[in-house]
Amino acid sequence: MAIEFSLTPDQEAFRDAVRAFAQKEILPVVAEMDEREEFPERTVRRMQEEGYFGVPVPEEYGGLGLGKVGYCLLTEELARVDASHTAIVGAHTSLGTTPLLYYGTEEQKRRFLEPAARGQKLLAFSLTEPGSGSDSGALRTVAERDGDGWRLTGTKIYVTNGREADTVLVLAANDLKLGPNGGVTAFLVDKGTDGFRVGRCEKKMGLHGTSTAELILDHVRVGPDRVVGEVGRGFIVAMTALDVGRVSLGAGALGGMQAAAQEALSFAQNRTQFGLPISEYEAIQFKFADMAMLIHALRLLVYQAAAHQDRMGYVPKAWNRLERLVKTRESATVKCLGSEWASQVIDEALQIHGGLGYIRGTPVERAYRDARISEIFEGTNEIQRLVVARDLLSRGW
Numbered sequence: 318m319a320i321e322f323s324l325t326p327d328q329e330a331f332r333d334a335v336r337a338f339a340q341k342e343i344l345p346v347v348a349e350m351d352e353r354e355e356f357p358e359r360t361v362r363r364m365q366e367e368g369y370f371g372v373p374v375p376e377e378y379g380g381l382g383l384g385k386v387g388y389c390l391l392t393e394e395l396a397r398v399d400a401s402h403t404a405i406v407g408a409h410t411s412l413g414t415t416p417l418l419y420y421g422t423e424e425q426k427r428r429f430l431e432p433a434a435r436g437q438k439l440l441a442f443s444l445t446e447p448g449s450g451s452d453s454g455a456l457r458t459v460a461e462r463d464g465d466g467w468r469l470t471g472t473k474i475y476v477t478n479g480r481e482a483d484t485v486l487v488l489a490a491n492d493l494k495l496g497p498n499g500g501v502t503a504f505l506v507d508k509g510t511d512g513f514r515v516g517r518c519e520k521k522m523g524l525h526g527t528s529t530a531e532l533i534l535d536h537v538r539v540g541p542d543r544v545v546g547e548v549g550r551g552f553i554v555a556m557t558a559l560d561v562g563r564v565s566l567g568a569g570a571l572g573g574m575q576a577a578a579q580e581a582l583s584f585a586q587n588r589t590q591f592g593l594p595i596s597e598y599e600a601i602q603f604k605f606a607d608m609a610m611l612i613h614a615l616r617l618l619v620y621q622a623a624a625h626q627d628r629m630g631y632v633p634k635a636w637n638r639l640e641r642l643v644k645t646r647e648s649a650t651v652k653c654l655g656s657e658w659a660s661q662v663i664d665e666a667l668q669i670h671g672g673l674g675y676i677r678g679t680p681v682e683r684a685y686r687d688a689r690i691s692e693i694f695e696g697t698n699e700i701q702r703l704v705v706a707r708d709l710l711s712r713g714w
């Protein structure tokens with residue numbers, strides 16, 4: 318396992334540019350977006366113009382070609398300012414563009430990946446159903462043969478970007494009996510296709526800038542050119558995308574926890590009680606020490622895993638079994654620890670703010686609400702522990 322890692326000057330310049338962008342353009346709109354629970358259309362458009370919706374996609378397919386490390390830098394910097402913007406980019410990039418880049422045909426890359434990476438089209442990923450969340454292979458949306466194409470019927474839920482997306486990657490069962498082992502296929506479905514509509518959009522505890530939509534498919538006809546990867550191999554397509562998503566989720570956790578820790582530090586140095594700034598008390602200093610240790614550890618985990626994925630490249634057929642297993646375990650580790658450490662750090666940051674931390678509209682209050690979902694989506698942390706435990710039992714430490 319390679320653990321040496323440093324950023325190139327280009328990566329550092331990109332990180333600094335995103336940091337400046339987020340401060341200047343996103344920060345001013347976040348409080349109102351959160352309060353109104355509105356999709357931040359204008360700043361999403363600006364991020365699209367900057368190329369932020371195609372960061373890990375190679376330049377030949379319209380992206381910035383900065384790999385997973387560049388993508389994690391983007392995610393970390395966006396998350397310092399707002400988790401909703403981060404989730405919108407994440408659902409599109411990790412879960413929307415990865416399947417196309419890794420498994421798409423050359424024609425699909427030109428037709429769907431390029432405009433998505435250039436920020437001209439927004440993508441979403443739809444696996445979850447009312448009856449299948451963690452047990453995602455038990456999905457019941459069916460794909461029936463219809464001439465040379467397919468008809469998709471079923472109901473999907475909790476789709477991030479589902480209301481706004483131009484194209485959704487929908488996982489459906491081409492053979493219910495086979496389930497995830499040969500019976501699930503990935504399809505591209507465009508907004509406006511007959512029989513395809515957005516249903517209810519959820520009200521949520523946090524991530525108020527994102528849509529979390531139900532999608533209804535009523536005999537939606539798609540051609541054979543809409544199958545991503547092989548028929549029956551869609552579950553692998555989905556899991557490969559989630560491996561990318563889980564590492565970038567860790568990068569988002571890193572950004573969110575750093576921002577909250579910094580906010581708490583500034584507060585503690587300025588809040589006087591019993592005649593001293595509260596940062597002078599050891600009970601408070603130890604909280605910051607714990608935060609600093611977790612931030613340091615997560616940074617190493619995230620960028621080691623991202624660099625590993627970059628070294629593996631994006632041609633799944635070229636990967637050996639061991640590489641795949643290591644990648645999946647690393648992704649689960651980053652996702653699970655990152656989300657829990659972020660919740661822990663943000664909770665302590667809120668505690669340091671005292672009563673103010675509980676008041677609606679303070680950044681740490683929003684961060685607290687936004688952070689909780691990371692322990693649940695892209696596979697709950699119980700599922701991440703199952704992934705790690707199974708690999709451990711078969712391969713050892």
Ligand SMILES: Cc1cc2nc3c(=O)[nH]c(=O)nc-3n(C[C@H](O)[C@H](O)[C@H](O)COP(=O)(O)OP(=O)(O)OC[C@H]3O[C@@H](n4cnc5c(N)ncnc54)[C@H](O)[C@@H]3O)c2cc1C
Nearest residue numbers: 442443444445450451475476477529693694695696697699
């Ligand atoms: C805001 C938001 C955005 C989302 N975005 C998307 C999206 O873009 N696309 C998409 O497809 N999905 C999305 N999801 C769905 C998300 O991935 C699922 O909610 C998640 O995977 C959990 O599934 P579930 O809600 O059905 O919970 P369940 O699977 O019903 O789990 C309930 C509890 O049981 C535990 N559990 C289940 N099985 C086991 C087991 N074998 N061992 C131990 N514990 C177990 C779980 O960990 C959890 O604690 C989103 C969800 C939310 C809330």
